[in-house]
Amino acid sequence: MNQQGNPWxxxxxxxxxxxxxxVAMVACGVTIWLASSHPDLPVxxxxxxxxxxxxxGTAPSKAAAARQP
Known part of the structure; x- marks a missing residue:
């Protein structure tokens, strides 16, 4: 039985x-491009x-005040 296989x-x-x-590499490239071309806009x-x-102008929340040393 000599069976010849196809190339990979x-x-x-x-x-x-x-x-x-x-697909993951392409999605990573798209994410990097989107992050660099759309900087944070000031709110x-x-x-x-x-x-x-x-x-x-708002008071810090209780959780944020508890985190500060």
């Missing part, structure tokens, strides 16, 4: 297995302290 590029399984990481009446965005 003619089989569907390698392409199916490679398509997942390829009126809000201030940013690190990752926290608070409205100007």
């Amino acid at each position: 590029w003619k089989e569907p399984w390698p392409w199916l297995l490679m398509s997942g990481p390829l 009126q009446g809000a201030t940013r302290h690190g990752l926290v965005v608070e409205k100007v």
